[in-house]
Amino acid sequence: MKPTVAILAGGKSSRMGQDKAWVTIGGIPLIHHQLFAIHKAGFSDILLIANQPEKYSSLNLPIYPDNFKHTGALGGIESALSHNTRSTWTLVLACDMPFIRPNVLQLLHETVHHDMDVILPIVGEMTQPLCAFYHRRCLDVMRSHLRDGNYKVREVLMKLRVILVKVDDKWCFFNVNTPQALAEAEAYWQGGL
Numbered sequence: 001m002k003p004t005v006a007i008l009a010g011g012k013s014s015r016m017g018q019d020k021a022w023v024t025i026g027g028i029p030l031i032h033h034q035l036f037a038i039h040k041a042g043f044s045d046i047l048l049i050a051n052q053p054e055k056y057s058s059l060n061l062p063i064y065p066d067n068f069k070h071t072g073a074l075g076g077i078e079s080a081l082s083h084n085t086r087s088t089w090t091l092v093l094a095c096d097m098p099f100i101r102p103n104v105l106q107l108l109h110e111t112v113h114h115d116m117d118v119i120l121p122i123v124g125e126m127t128q129p130l131c132a133f134y135h136r137r138c139l140d141v142m143r144s145h146l147r148d149g150n151y152k153v154r155e156v157l158m159k160l161r162v163i164l165v166k167v168d169d170k171w172c173f174f175n176v177n178t179p180q181a182l183a184e185a186e187a188y189w190q191g192g193l
Contacts, residue, residue, distance in 0.1 A: 004089075007031065007093050008093065088135055089133050118134055127154075
């Protein structure tokens with residue numbers, strides 16, 4: 001069975017000033033760019049982690065709130081894993097990465113190894129924990145950190161068995177989280193993908 005994909009859209013978008021999932025590149029909302037790539041990669045079981053479900057009702061996806069409120073990305077990942085009841089692996093994606101490549105998602109999926117906890121892409125020296133596969137057994141470590149008030153994803157990863165997957169495409173993980181980044185993404189899109 002293919003893993004479930006969980007899109008994280010529960011952030012405050014404070015640096016953007018508006019909901020990142022619905023800003024457009026090439027006239028298309030970021031979340032639709034992602035859904036296109038997810039479907040093209042062959043994944044069909046998708047859920048959304050969002051604290052304002054009414055904003056996403058038009059997507060016709062199961063929507064769940066964060067279990068641990070105001071805990072950033074780690075809280076979103078924990079919620080994604082806990083609400084995935086269909087498979088042991090969850091592909092977690094932040095909603096603000098419009099240039100996710102289907103072939104990269106497939107590569108990560110092919111690297112899934114059942115003795116490991118996380119399949120984590122790396123570009124140069126930067127790991128990408130918000131486009132990664134997580135096994136359900138990560139939940140105990142995540143919940144322990146969240147209850148202790150430690151919301152740093154990288155510290156959680158240090159306690160898990162991680163496979164790093166080298167990816168050379170920096171645009172694949174480009175985050176659109178500020179108006180300047182949105183302008184850069186639009187220019188890249190207009191220049192041809």
